[in-house]
Amino acid sequence: MKIKNLLITVFFAVITNLSFAQKNEPIDHKATLETRNLYSNLQKLAAKGVMFGHQDDLAYGVEWKTSDGKRSDVYDVVKDYPAVFGWDLGKIEYNADKNLDGIPFDKIRAYIKQVYDMGGVNTISWHVDNPVTKGSAWDNTSAVSAVLPGGKEFETYQKWLKNVANFIKTLKGSDGKQIPILFRPYHELNGGWFWWGKDSATKEEYMELFKYTVNYLKDTVGLHNLIYMYNTNSFQTAEEYAERYPGDKYVDMVSFDNYQFSKPNPTQTDLKDSKEKFRKQIRNGLSILDSFAKAHHKIPAFAETGFETVADKDWWTSALLDVIKDFKISYVLVWRNHGWMEKEKKFHYFGPYSGHPSSPDFIRFYQAPNTLFMKDVAKQNLYK
Ligand code: BMA
Numbered sequence: 209m210k211i212k213n214l215l216i217t218v219f220f221a222v223i224t225n226l227s228f229a230q231k232n233e234p235i236d237h238k239a240t241l242e243t244r245n246l247y248s249n250l251q252k253l254a255a256k257g258v259m260f261g262h263q264d265d266l267a268y269g270v271e272w273k274t275s276d277g278k279r280s281d282v283y284d285v286v287k288d289y290p291a292v293f294g295w296d297l298g299k300i301e302y303n304a305d306k307n308l309d310g311i312p313f314d315k316i317r318a319y320i321k322q323v324y325d326m327g328g329v330n331t332i333s334w335h336v337d338n339p340v341t342k343g344s345a346w347d348n349t350s351a352v353s354a355v356l357p358g359g360k361e362f363e364t365y366q367k368w369l370k371n372v373a374n375f376i377k378t379l380k381g382s383d384g385k386q387i388p389i390l391f392r393p394y395h396e397l398n399g400g401w402f403w404w405g406k407d408s409a410t411k412e413e414y415m416e417l418f419k420y421t422v423n424y425l426k427d428t429v430g431l432h433n434l435i436y437m438y439n440t441n442s443f444q445t446a447e448e449y450a451e452r453y454p455g456d457k458y459v460d461m462v463s464f465d466n467y468q469f470s471k472p473n474p475t476q477t478d479l480k481d482s483k484e485k486f487r488k489q490i491r492n493g494l495s496i497l498d499s500f501a502k503a504h505h506k507i508p509a510f511a512e513t514g515f516e517t518v519a520d521k522d523w524w525t526s527a528l529l530d531v532i533k534d535f536k537i538s539y540v541l542v543w544r545n546h547g548w549m550e551k552e553k554k555f556h557y558f559g560p561y562s563g564h565p566s567s568p569d570f571i572r573f574y575q576a577p578n579t580l581f582m583k584d585v586a587k588q589n590l591y592k
Pocket residue numbers: 296308309335543544
């Protein structure tokens with residue numbers, strides 16, 4: 209009896225360890241050492257706190273447009289950089305000099321290197337143009353079937369993917385290593401605004417596009433520094449979240465985007481209502497994400513959020529931190545600090561900046577023990 213019990217215990221210990229070993233590996237079995245290290249360190253770090261991320265952080269701010277890569281609106285407020293930096297490759301498909309928001313790709317490359325050298329994390333999204341109409345990513349004319357094998361834009365799309373791969377290949381740190389990247393293609397998949405979104409592609413088409421892209425970058429081109437992210441927009445149910453999931457073999461991290469919105473010129477009541485709605489949505493979203501991530505052994509992240517112009521001076525702690533503190537997520541990223549938009553005649557920014565009314569609250573967010581910035585993560589040696 210005792211021996212039988214012992215054997216059972218050993219058996220379960222082995223099984224648990226095997227599944228633990230699997231959990232700590234990215235889907236790319238040939239992932240570089242730095243990429244594998246980052247993946248397992250992200251998993252460990254999520255238990256300690258949530259990293260703060262900001263899109264285009266080093267490239268420009270609300271009140272400044274060009275930079276040598278040292279300035280950052282976040283740094284101006286807390287004297288520390290974000291831990292995670294987001295970049296977008298929109299227009300790399302044409303091998304353009306600048307991305308869709310006008311940042312030269314040479315600069316993006318330099319910023320990515322700087323972040324890696326400092327010990328932070330880079331994530332890349334791709335607002336790729338519509339391959340059929342050559343309109344923007346927001347031109348939701350059906351196009352997914354056209355780029356799949358057999359489709360009439362297949363050849364074009366192969367070139368577009370090749371251009372993505374060629375850029376990623378050039379991303380190297382001062383140590384000469386390929387820089388690991390959290391790659392988040394075809395994001396907000398359950399929204400109807402992008403050509404890969406739910407109004408423009410069937411579930412099967414979306415899944416095929418995702419798999420095909422991963423296979424192409426990983427196996428055909430042989431890139432081994434990518435950690436692949438699945439990303440939806442806000443959602444209500446676990447079924448909705450999982451509907452277009454391409455499968456555990458194609459995804460390393462699971463995430464969603466969810467912004468707070470309010471009416472223009474909101475009253476105090478409008479603000480209160482929009483905050484309540486946001487808090488409820490993200491609490492529901494994060495708890496579904498948490499269960500999904502655990503069940504699939506993937507790392508969860510809150511890939512995009514924000515409240516345009518941060519029109520609530522306590523937003524950082526009362527809307528965001530107060531909810532995310534209850535979950536173990538890898539990072540939360542707020543979108544870009546563009547500043548004034550001439551065409552739309554409005555301000556477009558989601559991060560803090562020096563002098564903004566929410567800055568004192570951002571300092572409280574920074575000081576919270578469970579938020580992680582560059583100084584915290586640099587100590588963790590994420591790539592070692
Ligand atoms: C959107 C807006 C756009 C921008 C795009 C890609 O959310 O910020 O102005 O072009 O992201 O960065």
